[in-house]
Amino acid sequence: MQAEQNELITRVGPGTACGALLRSYWQPVALLDEFDARLDPRMAARQVKPVRLLGEDLVLFRDGHGRFGLLERPCPHRGADLAFGRCEDDGLRCPFHGWKFAADGSCLETPAEPIASTLCQRVRQRSYPLLERAGVLFAWLGPEGSTAPALPAFDCFVAPASHSFAFKGMWHCNWLQAFEVGIDPAHPSFLHRYLQDPSLDDDAAYGRQFRAASVGDVEGERWPMTRVMREFHRPEIRFESVAEGLLRLTTLRHMTDRLTHVRVTHAAFPATFVIPLSETITITQMHVPVDDTRTYWYSFFTSFAEPLDKEAMRAQRLACVTLPDYVPVQGRHNDWGFDPEEQRTRTYLGMGEDDINLHDQWAVESMGAIQDRTREHLATSDKVIMANRRTLLKAIETVRAGGRPPMVLDRDAAAALTGPDTIDCIAPADRWSEFWSEAAVAKRSGASWLRGALRESGVARAEAAR
Ligand code: FES
Numbered sequence: 464m465q466a467e468q469n470e471l472i473t474r475v476g477p478g479t480a481c482g483a484l485l486r487s488y489w490q491p492v493a494l495l496d497e498f499d500a501r502l503d504p505r506m507a508a509r510q511v512k513p514v515r516l517l518g519e520d521l522v523l524f525r526d527g528h529g530r531f532g533l534l535e536r537p538c539p540h541r542g543a544d545l546a547f548g549r550c551e552d553d554g555l556r557c558p559f560h561g562w563k564f565a566a567d568g569s570c571l572e573t574p575a576e577p578i579a580s581t582l583c584q585r586v587r588q589r590s591y592p593l594l595e596r597a598g599v600l601f602a603w604l605g606p607e608g609s610t611a612p613a614l615p616a617f618d619c620f621v622a623p624a625s626h627s628f629a630f631k632g633m634w635h636c637n638w639l640q641a642f643e644v645g646i647d648p649a650h651p652s653f654l655h656r657y658l659q660d661p662s663l664d665d666d667a668a669y670g671r672q673f674r675a676a677s678v679g680d681v682e683g684e685r686w687p688m689t690r691v692m693r694e695f696h697r698p699e700i701r702f703e704s705v706a707e708g709l710l711r712l713t714t715l716r717h718m719t720d721r722l723t724h725v726r727v728t729h730a731a732f733p734a735t736f737v738i739p740l741s742e743t744i745t746i747t748q749m750h751v752p753v754d755d756t757r758t759y760w761y762s763f764f765t766s767f768a769e770p771l772d773k774e775a776m777r778a779q780r781l782a783c784v785t786l787p788d789y790v791p792v793q794g795r796h797n798d799w800g801f802d803p804e805e806q807r808t809r810t811y812l813g814m815g816e817d818d819i820n821l822h823d824q825w826a827v828e829s830m831g832a833i834q835d836r837t838r839e840h841l842a843t844s845d846k847v848i849m850a851n852r853r854t855l856l857k858a859i860e861t862v863r864a865g866g867r868p869p870m871v872l873d874r875d876a877a878a879a880l881t882g883p884d885t886i887d888c889i890a891p892a893d894r895w896s897e898f899w900s901e902a903a904v905a906k907r908s909g910a911s912w913l914r915g916a917l918r919e920s921g922v923a924r925a926e927a928a929r
Pocket residue numbers: 538539540541542543557558559560561562
């Protein structure tokens with residue numbers, strides 16, 4: 464790749480071409496948890512949080528009536544920092560001269576001005592639309608005066624609070640290399656390899672990825688995914704577009720003449736992937752640029768069976784980050800906790816057995832803040848990465864020309880985009896395609912909440928068609 468092209472697809476600040484593309488989409492901007500005073504005691508005094516998104520400094524706040532607002536950070540009067548604002552019932556007040564702004568950016572008061580002043584009506588702070596889904600606040604940084612798209616009806620956005628849990632973490636690298644780790648189906652056989660297998664009685668539900676059993680069996684024996692990944696490390700990778708901007712990745716590991724391991728995941732343009740965590744839980748992970756060299760991953764865990772033990776999941780993950788910014792405890796500063804003895808005896812990488820997220824963190828951070836793609840040598844196993852870069856370059860051009868890029872959806876298109884399926888199964892070699900589809904249907908139909916949601920969306924569609 465040429466250096467200029469690498470710049471084009473990685474720079475996301477205001478005024479950049481890729482930044483304009485990424486501003487077409489709703490982007491996660493905070494967990495609702497970040498406003499919970501039990502997790503961040505400062506929130507008891509005042510619900511205001513400076514945030515940075517796509518290279519822009521913004522302030523996110525919840526007023527006394529519970530309304531969230533996302534405003535530009537410099538006060539429109541003389542530029543003082545609204546992140547230090549006084550949070551009131553109906554807005555955020557700049558402490559410099561007392562100007563107050565509502566969640567929608569309108570100016571409510573300019574108390575130092577003459578009593579008859581109408582300045583207030585002429586001043587406005589730039590504000591951005593917000594919406595809340597699955598415990599996450601999303602912001603839309605698209606051009607003023609244009610309409611925000613709709614979020615797809617993916618399972619992670621439809622599941623009730625009892626069956627969904629969201630968490631995030633910061634990686635010190637560019638957004639694209641963070642996303643590219645998830646559309647690389649070959650790496651789990653190596654990066655996440657355990658040299659011994661766990662007992663399948665271990666609790667896989669809380670993030671011990673690849674520890675759970677694959678659906679199906681090998682002559683009556685259940686295998687953990689990690690064993691399949693380790694023993695069959697030369698996958699056949701296929702991908703197809705199931706909707707504009709939505710790729711299905713099918714990764715086949717031919718085990719014996721009679722058995723094929725099938726892993727089905729999806730990639731939703733521009734930076735979301737959907738993967739199985741276990742037989743009943745899916746992870747949807749979005750990659751959100753803080754700026755060019757830092758990225759938040761947001762993971763949505765969705766259960767198709769039992770409600771999730773969110774307290775346990777949160778506690779386990781909070782142990783790996785520092786608040787309020789969800790910066791990992793491990794990182795470049797301490798060699799990501801690398802242990803050569805562990806690498807010799809227990810894991811392929813040597814960076815711990817419980818948090819596989821740390822393995823991915825090492826992979827994407829150790830490349831450098833922005834991967835130098837002029838020096839890479841892409842291989843057969845990188846075919847989805849190559850396809851995605853072609854889509855990305857084309858989408859950047861589409862937006863430059865004033866067009867609509869993939870996955871910018873209107874309401875009807877969004878309502879029709881459900882699922883997507885994920886599965887990890889050991890299938891009969893001669894009918895692996897039917898086998899995984901049936902297993903995926905069985906997984907989704909196990910969700911009581913999904914049956915209701917599917918019925919409702921069917922009704923809504925029927926009504927819209929009438
Ligand atoms: S700078 Fe904010 S009120 Fe004057």
